[in-house]
Amino acid sequence: MDKPKREPIKNGKLWIVFGVLLAFITPWYFPTSFGEILIYGIPLWALVIIFASLLLSAFLSYVLKYHWMLEEEEEEKEAEKKGAR
């Protein structure tokens, strides 16, 4: 069975998640005290930003892998054909 073609830009839900992550990687929501608490020399707000950035990278990897399928299937078929010859 053919998998449906997928293009990230057409999937609104993904961009809502990207929007939320974008909000989390911008330091607008921290109380001042987050600059005073240090963990291994890193202020707490910066740790939260790093964590949110990791989430963004992880989500990007997920989207790249599962929500971008335009040519892959055809290319794999072509590759198989070539291999069979």
Added chain:
Amino acid sequence: MELAFSGWSGILILLMYGLIMLGVGITTYLRNRNIHQSLDEYYLGGRGLGVMVLFFTFFATQYSGNTVIGYPPSAYRMGFEYLVSVPFFIMIIMAYLLFAPRLYSLGKKYKLVTPAQWFEKRFKSKAVTILAALLMLYGLGNYLLEQLVAIGQGVSGLTGGTIPYQVGVIFFVIIMVIYGWLGGMRSVAYTDTMQGIALLFGVFMLLIGSIVYFGGLPTSADYMQAYSPEKLGVPDGPGVVNWFSLLVLIGIGAAVYPHAIQRIFAAKNERTLKRSFSRMAWMPFLTAGVVFIIGIIGINAFPGLSTGESEQLVGMMASAVASQHVVFYWAMVLLFGGVIAAIVSTADSVLLTFSSIISNDLYGTYINPEASQHKKLLVGKLVGLVAVGILILVAWFPPGTLYQIFVLKFELLIQIAPGLILGLYWNRLHSKAVFAGMLTGTIIASVMTIFDYSLLGVANGLWGLLINLGVCVIGSLVVSVSVGEEKEAKQVIGM
């Protein structure tokens, strides 16, 4: 960059890097002798780059020697507020998701070689394509100029002035041109891989050395708590605005660099492209993150530097680390060689894309479409060479006035974004509106930059981009697009 290394080890490492690059060029040439008859083979490596090589060649377009030399001083001055340099590199990959999937498909379908060719295909307008091509050439030219200056400064700094600035530039430019000519995109991508690995290794050694000899983040944080607590604090209002505009600006800006776009076409297949991007999404932690920590450690290691002095921070730290142990000494020599190699690798990508636009679009489409591919290639290479010659002269004899026209790059390159991205999805987008938008955006961004005028603290390029986008959208809605034209656009986009 003043470095305490005696000249000879610096000279040795630079010669070694130069010879390896040449070796890569010659090997590529011997293995792929047929590439000089085909634009596809020469400029896109036959559309066959695998995950690793594609990844490193994308890496080279985003991270240059500047990331290593220029970012730690910013972290030194701004403190944790400069942590933004990590997420803004991740944003570039998010920006790619806006257009790379479709552009890859269309690139394959229409055998696109350059970003300018997409404009030709989509808008079928000589005016739009030529304007886009000129903007890219101009922006790329200035980008190249910046890299050439950096090569010269880096070489003379690394060798303690033993090799003068001019000799450094000429040496690396000759090597770069030779391996570029011999192997095209393949050479460029393979050398990018070598250069990327050298840079990563060096940066990690500098981080380890800094932690061992200066103390890690906790030591630095103690210092900041006592003397400059604002460097630890949560960014204030303007700080947050600056942070956010950097995220958006760098994300979109770096993704639409012409040499970055062109690499999409060079991928072997969709899966390869996706995997390379996926790795790129994690790299900011290992690159920008590491150089950020180095800058923060510098706050404690070399306190109280003025802005000018802090620009030398990486050199000071590397010299101090190098003097501690012979292993670190050689690691630091390798690092600085790697920094210069990284600048060369950015320069070669830019030069290759520059030549491809001449070969494929200006000469190959409008001046002499009947020419053989061999001839088109030759013209592109020669014009590229002439451009490099002119840029070297500009670098040596900087003009006293109007120097600003050589600074414009990002402001111009970003102006192709609306036509490029909207054109992929919106059938109604009209070529006249795209032309008008691109031109207005360019003029506004350039005039603001040349006369050093800024508005509301938002970058000039972004003002140009906003107006450009407005003209594109409103213009397309106002100008009536004939049913035929809309249908034709739909057919080209074809999804």
